[in-house]
Each structure stands twice: as structure tokens, then as C-alpha cells.
Amino acid sequence: MIPASFDYVRATSLAHAIGLLQNDPDGSKLVAGGHTLIPTLKLRLASPALLIDIGGVGELKGIEVADRIRIGALTTHAELLASEPLRKVLPIFNQAADLIADPQVRNRGTIGGSLANADPAADWPAVAIAVNAELELAGPGGRRHVAAKDFFVDIMTTALELDEVLVAIHIPRPDPGLQFRYRKIRHPASGYAVVGVAVSLRRRDGTVSQATIGITGATGHAFRADSASAHLTGKPLSSQNIARAAALASEQADCLSDGYASADYRKHLVKTEVARALTSLSDA
Numbered sequence: 001m002i003p004a005s006f007d008y009v010r011a012t013s014l015a016h017a018i019g020l021l022q023n024d025p026d027g028s029k030l031v032a033g034g035h036t037l038i039p040t041l042k043l044r045l046a047s048p049a050l051l052i053d054i055g056g057v058g059e060l061k062g063i064e065v066a067d068r069i070r071i072g073a074l075t076t077h078a079e080l081l082a083s084e085p086l087r088k089v090l091p092i093f094n095q096a097a098d099l100i101a102d103p104q105v106r107n108r109g110t111i112g113g114s115l116a117n118a119d120p121a122a123d124w125p126a127v128a129i130a131v132n133a134e135l136e137l138a139g140p141g142g143r144r145h146v147a148a149k150d151f152f153v154d155i156m157t158t159a160l161e162l163d164e165v166l167v168a169i170h171i172p173r174p175d176p177g178l179q180f181r182y183r184k185i186r187h188p189a190s191g192y193a194v195v196g197v198a199v200s201l202r203r204r205d206g207t208v209s210q211a212t213i214g215i216t217g218a219t220g221h222a223f224r225a226d227s228a229s230a231h232l233t234g235k236p237l238s239s240q241n242i243a244r245a246a247a248l249a250s251e252q253a254d255c256l257s258d259g260y261a262s263a264d265y266r267k268h269l270v271k272t273e274v275a276r277a278l279t280s281l282s283d284a
């Protein structure tokens, strides 16, 4: 199909993009990799009057690994997959990027576009929650940071205001010894997560001292499985404790149903995927 007509401006800076958004927040759309937005326009599910291309805005680019880790919103899945400094401190980005779609999508799609779009089946939201990321948003009123666990509000709805831009993802540098795992059941056609589970976990003296579990695909938006984490903390990572944590995560999930997977099946997958992710760390 052919999109409705629109104007197109290539933003030269973050301030330029925000100024354009501010002029007409309802009628404007940012475009990053375009891998979701362009199909949406072609299906006429959206008909913005103005497309603001942020692809040339330098402030939104790059991966910095220092005391904190900063990932610019325009960083592509392929760049996240290829970054050796990032893989060394946060291997979960490599694990997740490797499971996203195919090389074409990975070369164009951006982490910022994925998080801002908040598709219930996207991979990055679970990872951002599991690594306790903060998302940096910029708008006419200045900048603010929102914890990833609070950013995803509903199906394709986030804490972003219409005139705000997601600038970067910030993550505290993990201590050595923190373990990570991302795994998912892929939709066979798109590669999106039917259910995806991201875990960061630390053990001290044989017991779990910290566990954060992000889950995507199952529900209308990615969520943090708090009851599962609370159950694991202070206990050994035994098969019995893993099974109970997985059951608690599944109980917390108010699952979606569609032509591919029923809500009951998704609930089952939350349980099996959380258990598999935790078991793989207990073996490591």
C-alpha cells in the first residue's frame, strides 16, 4: 500500500527535532530506523502530516562503556550485537540482539525506536528492565530520566510525551559476578518474542543476593517479575526455588491472546522460559 502524503524534515540537532515536534505534537512523527513506522504508514494505521528524521542527530548515537553505560537511542541492533566492550560488561545485549529478526532488520532497527514503540513482543523492553536501565527523555521542558520498569505503560504506550525524544539508555556498570541471560520463544514468521525473559542475577556465598527479571511478549507491556525476584533473594538457586519463582512470574502475568498463542499458552511459556533462564545461570 501507499502512505498518505506527508512532509519530511531531516532534523539537524536534538533541539531542532524537539522544536519541530512542539509545533504540532499530534501531527508529527519521529522516524529512526523506520522498520516499524514505514509499514505502519503504508498500512495507513498512522498518517502524520510531518515525518521528522532523527537519523542524523549525533547526540542520539553511540555506545559508551565507562563507570556508567550509555547507549544512544539511534544505536542499531547490529551495533549492539557487534560491540565487544558492551559484550564484556553486559553480555545480555549481545544475547538479545542476536535473537532479533534477521540482518536487514538488525542493520536498520534501533534500540530507541524499539523502546519508544513499545510493541508488546519486542525484545529490548525486557532487557532494559532486567539491567535496571534509566531512559533519558528530552522535550521542550528539558530532560528527565524514567526507570525502564516504569516506562512501559500499555500496548504501544510509554511514558514519552508526544513532544519528547528518547535520547539514550543509561545503565549502572555491573559488578563483576553479575550474571545475565536473555532467551525467548520466537514467533516463527517475524522473530518477535512470543515470550522473552531477561534475567540479571548475583549470588554470594551460594545464595541469590539480587535478581531482576524482565518479561516481554506475554502481556500488553513488558514488566518486572517482582514476586519471583523476591522469592529467589536470600535462597540458593536450587531447582525447587527456580520452579517456585517461575510459577510466581507466570501468576503475575495477565497474558495476551492472539491467533498464534492463547493466554494460557503464554502463561505456560512464562513459567518454562523463566525456569530455563534461571537454570542456565545455576549451571554457569
Ligand SMILES: Cc1cc2nc3c(=O)[nH]c(=O)nc-3n(C[C@H](O)[C@H](O)[C@H](O)COP(=O)(O)OP(=O)(O)OC[C@H]3O[C@@H](n4cnc5c(N)ncnc54)[C@H](O)[C@@H]3O)c2cc1C
Residues within 6 Å of the ligand: 029, 030, 031, 032, 033, 034, 035, 036, 037, 038, 054, 073, 074, 077, 099, 100, 101, 102, 105, 106, 108, 109, 110, 111, 112, 113, 114, 116, 117, 121, 122, 123, 124, 160, 164, 165, 166, 167, 190, 191, 192, 193
Ligand atoms: C520483519 C521484522 C521483524 C522484526 N523482528 C523483531 C524481533 O524479533 N524483535 C524485536 O524486538 N523487534 C523486531 N522488529 C522491530 C525492529 O527491530 C525495530 O526495533 C523496530 O522497528 C523499531 O525501531 P526503528 O528504529 O525501526 O523505529 P521506527 O520505525 O523509526 O520508529 C518506531 C516508533 O518509535 C518512534 N521513535 C523512534 N525513535 C524514537 C526516539 N528516539 N524517541 C522517541 N520516539 C522514537 C517513532 O516515532 C515511531 O512511532 C522487527 C521488525 C520487522 C520489520
